[in-house]
Amino acid sequence: MIEIKNLSKSFGENLVWENIKFDISDGETLAIIGKSGCGKSVLLKHLNALLYPDKGEVVIDGYKLFELSYAELRKIRQKFGILFQGGALFDSINTFENVAFPLRYFTNLGELEIRKKVEKALEMVNLIGSGDKPTSALSGGMRKRVGLARAIILEPEYVLYDEPTSGLDPQTSEEINDLIIYMSEQLEITSIVITHDMHSVLQIAEKVMFLDQKKLSWHGTIEEMKSSTDESLLDFIKASEYQI
Amino acid sequence: MEAIRQLGQYATLLYHALRSILEFSIYRKNLFQEFVKIGYESIPIIMLTGVFTGAVLTLQTAYQLDTDFYPASIVGSIVGQSIIIELAAVIGALVLAGKVGARISTEIGTMRVSEQIDALESMGFNSVTFLVIPRVLSGIFMFPVLYVIAAVTGILGGLLAGSLDGILPAAEFMQGAREFFFPEDVVFGVVKSFVFGFVITSISSFKGYYASGGAEGVGNATTQATVLSCIYVLLSDFVLAALLL
Numbered sequence: 001m002i003e004i005k006n007l008s009k010s011f012g013e014n015l016v017w018e019n020i021k022f023d024i025s026d027g028e029t030l031a032i033i034g035k036s037g038c039g040k041s042v043l044l045k046h047l048n049a050l051l052y053p054d055k056g057e058v059v060i061d062g063y064k065l066f067e068l069s070y071a072e073l074r075k076i077r078q079k080f081g082i083l084f085q086g087g088a089l090f091d092s093i094n095t096f097e098n099v100a101f102p103l104r105y106f107t108n109l110g111e112l113e114i115r116k117k118v119e120k121a122l123e124m125v126n127l128i129g130s131g132d133k134p135t136s137a138l139s140g141g142m143r144k145r146v147g148l149a150r151a152i153i154l155e156p157e158y159v160l161y162d163e164p165t166s167g168l169d170p171q172t173s174e175e176i177n178d179l180i181i182y183m184s185e186q187l188e189i190t191s192i193v194i195t196h197d198m199h200s201v202l203q204i205a206e207k208v209m210f211l212d213q214k215k216l217s218w219h220g221t222i223e224e225m226k227s228s229t230d231e232s233l234l235d236f237i238k239a240s241e242y243q244i
Numbered sequence: 245m246e247a248i249r250q251l252g253q254y255a256t257l258l259y260h261a262l263r264s265i266l267e268f269s270i271y272r273k274n275l276f277q278e279f280v281k282i283g284y285e286s287i288p289i290i291m292l293t294g295v296f297t298g299a300v301l302t303l304q305t306a307y308q309l310d311t312d313f314y315p316a317s318i319v320g321s322i323v324g325q326s327i328i329i330e331l332a333a334v335i336g337a338l339v340l341a342g343k344v345g346a347r348i349s350t351e352i353g354t355m356r357v358s359e360q361i362d363a364l365e366s367m368g369f370n371s372v373t374f375l376v377i378p379r380v381l382s383g384i385f386m387f388p389v390l391y392v393i394a395a396v397t398g399i400l401g402g403l404l405a406g407s408l409d410g411i412l413p414a415a416e417f418m419q420g421a422r423e424f425f426f427p428e429d430v431v432f433g434v435v436k437s438f439v440f441g442f443v444i445t446s447i448s449s450f451k452g453y454y455a456s457g458g459a460e461g462v463g464n465a466t467t468q469a470t471v472l473s474c475i476y477v478l479l480s481d482f483v484l485a486a487l488l489l
């Protein structure tokens with residue numbers, strides 16, 4: 001369970017958003033939508049204390065994230081898998097080793113088991129046979145998928161996806177969406193997905209957060225979104241439908 | 245004000261590094277990689293620097309001294325001692341501030357702006373343990389080794405230049421160098437290079453670790469890292485000379 005309480009963040013003079021309140025229940029799939037630059041990625045990083053707010057709290061399974069000691073924080077962070085917007089692959093090691101990285105440091109698995117798990121994860125993101133490639137030889141969409149494989153390799157309780165399908169072709173997008181659904185339904189993972197893509201929102205999400213005008217402008221279930229009369233939300237949805 | 249904030253940040257980073265220095269298994273692999281990159285891969289440039297420093301110093305010393313009044317071996321004494329006390333450590337460190345310092349700040353800075361450090365942290369890693377400790381430890385251990393290499397090649401360079409230029413025979417050069425060889429000078433040089441290794445690698449790690457703002461930010465961090473490294477190498481050289489000589 002993730003509770004976001006009165007969260008506000010600015011960088012210097014620039015307010016990103018303020019007073020965000022929201023609860024995310026276990027097993028839920030939440031989509032965070034909003035225009036580019038509205039602070040979606042910044043919000044996501046607060047859920048892992050990669051950024052600290054000016055005000056407010058994030059409470060994860062009862063622990064106040066910003067008050068934890070570093071040792072405690074590291075334990076909480078291990079409940080999470082994060083797909084970063086740019087993939088954030090380690091460029092000093094190859095694709096296979098990127099996915100294997102958490103396994104090597106946080107499990108006692110032998111080489112054979114690691115190989116099996118990594119190959120299975122690469123297969124899930126449709127990247128069989130790319131393990132030997134250096135990360136610099138991957139396309140943007142491939143980097144994203146490797147990042148996704150790495151994020152879920154330890155089967156975390158929470159997965160945060162920062163634009164998992166942007167830059168992918170429609171078919172691969174579809175497969176990634178299916179994978180996110182599989183992860184949350186079969187493995188009962190709590191998923192938080194940042195996306196511009198209303199098509200994926202409709203496919204995967206149960207709840208929606210809409211960031212606009214430096215605040216949490218609208219939130220609700222998918223059904224509520226479909227029948228919403230909120231003007232800025234409708235504008236956003238309309239604009240993105242033209243993109244499809 | 246900004247300077248004080250940065251100093252605080254630097255101290256905090258070092259404190260975090262020190263606190264997790266016992267988590268050896270986390271950074272073991274990186275440590276050996278850094279030994280190679282900072283130590284082994286710097287040997288050619290350090291030898292080159294040593295040879296030329298020694299050679300030039302010999303020619304200039306001979307030019308400045310009127311050897312009719314002194315025995316020619318004095319050139320060997322002056323060159324040997326200057327190299328061991330000062331030049332091998334300082335010129336070596338200034339060269340390495342460019343080579344090693346720039347690489348460290350670029351590498352860590354790129355990891356920062358491409359969210360690789362965030363990724364490490366989000367997995368539950370201590371990124372300071374993982375990235376900063378192996379680099380600083382390698383600096384501390386490898387710079388003294390590089391210093392010894394620079395000193396030896398420096399004296400060889402001086403000896404070669406002296407005999408090739410007909411200033412003094414190799415045997416006389418060595419005799420002069422030996423007369424003024426004091427083991428405590430070597431200790432002083434080792435202490436210096438130890439400090440320089442720490443200064444360069446810690447400042448460069450710090451600048452990279454707090455880089456922000458894309459490729460340009462990394463470029464700025466690297467420029468600052470090399471400039472600050474050079475300044476603090478010279479400054480600590482002065483302080484050490486005042487304290488220890």
Ligand SMILES: Nc1ncnc2c1ncn2[C@@H]1O[C@H](COP(=O)(O)OP(=O)(O)OP(=O)(O)O)[C@@H](O)[C@H]1O
Nearest residue numbers: 011016034035036037038039040041042043085456
């Ligand atoms: N480290 C930082 N320092 C200063 N400002 C930042 C930093 N990170 C983000 N910002 C600012 O915060 C705002 C929100 O950024 P964020 O990356 O969260 O946007 P976003 O909603 O994810 O956009 P996009 O959809 O394009 O990824 C932007 O104005 C950005 O310039």
Ligand SMILES: [Mg+2]
Nearest residue numbers: 040041042085
């Ligand atoms: Mg973003």
